[in-house]
Amino acid sequence: MALSDLLYPDNPKRKKELIQLHQELLDCMSTNFHATNKLVGVLNEHLGCTITPIEMRESSTVKENCEIIIQVMSEIQHQVQKIDNDMKEKLEPVLYQKLYDIKEPELEKIAIAQRVFSIIFGEATSTAAMVAIKLLGSNHLTLSVSKLIGLLAQIGASVLGGVSITIIGLGLEMILHAVLGAVERNQLLTAVRSYEKHLAEFKAASEKYQHAIHEVTSLVKQQIQ
Numbered sequence: 743m744a745l746s747d748l749l750y751p752d753n754p755k756r757k758k759e760l761i762q763l764h765q766e767l768l769d770c771m772s773t774n775f776h777a778t779n780k781l782v783g784v785l786n787e788h789l790g791c792t793i794t795p796i797e798m799r800e801s802s803t804v805k806e807n808c809e810i811i812i813q814v815m816s817e818i819q820h821q822v823q824k825i826d827n828d829m830k831e832k833l834e835p836v837l838y839q840k841l842y843d844i845k846e847p848e849l850e851k852i853a854i855a856q857r858v859f860s861i862i863f864g865e866a867t868s869t870a871a872m873v874a875i876k877l878l879g880s881n882h883l884t885l886s887v888s889k890l891i892g893l894l895a896q897i898g899a900s901v902l903g904g905v906s907i908t909i910i911g912l913g914l915e916m917i918l919h920a921v922l923g924a925v926e927r928n929q930l931l932t933a934v935r936s937y938e939k940h941l942a943e944f945k946a947a948s949e950k951y952q953h954a955i956h957e958v959t960s961l962v963k964q965q966i967q
Contacts, residue, residue, distance in 0.1 A: 763941055781958065
């Protein structure tokens, strides 16, 4: 047992809490990586994008993995913006406005989008048009992506952002060795509270993000069937 554990007997408990919170964060991040790749697959297959799928890197830090997913999310945002620009450029203002009119039937919006994609690609499926309309009209997805990017940046800059994603047991002890001493208890409490706050917000935002992606991918499956 470390000397600091004898002086501050609640430290082992705090360390275990940090390990548990860290693992919960990694599980949530892993699910987000998977959901993001599903959306990337839809964009690449149906909208002619060339976004590279991502995977968590076990040898990298939390911050570095946050940056990986932030980068691909930013690329998704860029592609959606590009679709919007194409629509605006190639459509008459009245038709472009129809794409964002909540009263306009979705089938009409899909037909308009398909017309634009036919110009861009030479031909276009109704599935591609439907995906485009869903992405353009989904405030749910747009807001959840923006929210998640902000939270990922916060997590990367947090107390344990520089810790490898694989730290468990002795690995964490090595990291915490840097804060041994009279202030360790306070630093551990700060780290745990910070992680709890970030994790709670991250889980909530992740659920919205994953649900928004599920809506898009489910519609694609239905369209193909």
